[in-house]
Amino acid sequence: MLQEGLIVAAYGKRYNVELADGRTLSCVTRGKKVDNAAGDRVTVKLTSAQEGVIEQTAERDTLLYRSNAYKSKTLAANVTQILIVLATQPSFYEDLLNRCLVAAEASGIRAVIILNKCDLPNPQAMQKLAGYAELGYLTVQLNAKESVEALRPILAGHTSVLVGQSGMGKSTIINGLLPEARSKTQEISTTLDSGKHTTTATHLYHLDSHSAIIDSPGLQEFGLYHIDTAALEYAFVEFRPFIGHCKFNNCTHTHEPGCVILEAVNTHKIAPGRHQIFQQIRTENAVRVY
Numbered sequence: 001m002l003q004e005g006l007i008v009a010a011y012g013k014r015y016n017v018e019l020a021d022g023r024t025l026s027c028v029t030r031g032k033k034v035d036n037a038a039g040d041r042v043t044v045k046l047t048s049a050q051e052g053v054i055e056q057t058a059e060r061d062t063l064l065y066r067s068n069a070y071k072s073k074t075l076a077a078n079v080t081q082i083l084i085v086l087a088t089q090p091s092f093y094e095d096l097l098n099r100c101l102v103a104a105e106a107s108g109i110r111a112v113i114i115l116n117k118c119d120l121p122n123p124q125a126m127q128k129l130a131g132y133a134e135l136g137y138l139t140v141q142l143n144a145k146e147s148v149e150a151l152r153p154i155l156a157g158h159t160s161v162l163v164g165q166s167g168m169g170k171s172t173i174i175n176g177l178l179p180e181a182r183s184k185t186q187e188i189s190t191t192l193d194s195g196k197h198t199t200t201a202t203h204l205y206h207l208d209s210h211s212a213i214i215d216s217p218g219l220q221e222f223g224l225y226h227i228d229t230a231a232l233e234y235a236f237v238e239f240r241p242f243i244g245h246c247k248f249n250n251c252t253h254t255h256e257p258g259c260v261i262l263e264a265v266n267t268h269k270i271a272p273g274r275h276q277i278f279q280q281i282r283t284e285n286a287v288r289v290y
């Protein structure tokens, strides 16, 4: 018997699929190559009351994956929003933040930047956050330990994915939004008798009938190998007005005379740090292995 469902958890090659009637099945995929992810809408064939095989995956509206020269891994499907969690301490890597922004832009997903632990003052972090607000990104100051309510209107109607370095407060946010989530995570690690599964599992939690949040502990670094040069330029939102105006058509915006992007860096219209990250990703992608 075939049924439609939603992948609500991914543990390596095993997936939990939620059916319309509320039941959750433990599923595997039929083909070896299929790379499903939390958020995928799938058709499953029931093999028992609790188990099934994923037969088909519906076309994805958006797809978030990480890639390097050798492989790519699907992280989340059909998300409409990425919440990047930073904190006033420990200090955060702007490189990771920018990679997340590039991934979001390249996939057509809205990015929201959260600065957590705002109860611990850090003027430098606040200033950095203001820079991203100036680029047009929605930024939120949060003290997740006290309350996460400020996030609810931002999450409404979206399937959001939570990303961030370790220690920024992602679990605190999830637990604040979903008090039951913590006990669920613990349950999983006890049943599988290994902490390993807990750390690599990706979960989709329903917030209400229109909103969900995906938590992926493995989502701490992004290779952006799959993004080509044109898409990369475009992913830097402040580059957009300048694209196409350089002297050379094939300008790499790294050293060429008549490069309007370099000129914008020199006149502080583009932050040097952002241009540096652009160059870094560009260089990584230039050493493609075919």
Ligand SMILES: Nc1nc2c(ncn2[C@@H]2O[C@H](COP(=O)(O)OP(=O)(O)OP(=O)(O)O)[C@@H](O)[C@H]2O)c(=O)[nH]1
Binding pocket: 116, 117, 118, 119, 120, 142, 143, 144, 145, 146, 164, 165, 166, 167, 168, 169, 170, 171, 172, 173, 217
């Ligand atoms: N002062 C303060 N501490 C916070 C806040 N939010 C979280 N913390 C603390 O920061 C630490 C890390 O929080 P977690 O929620 O475990 O961070 P995480 O991002 O899930 O980290 P990983 O599980 O390693 O990925 C914990 O000790 C939290 O209690 C906050 O708003 N203010």
Ligand SMILES: [Zn+2]
Binding pocket: 246, 247, 251, 252, 253, 254, 256, 258, 259, 260, 261, 262
């Ligand atoms: Zn240029």
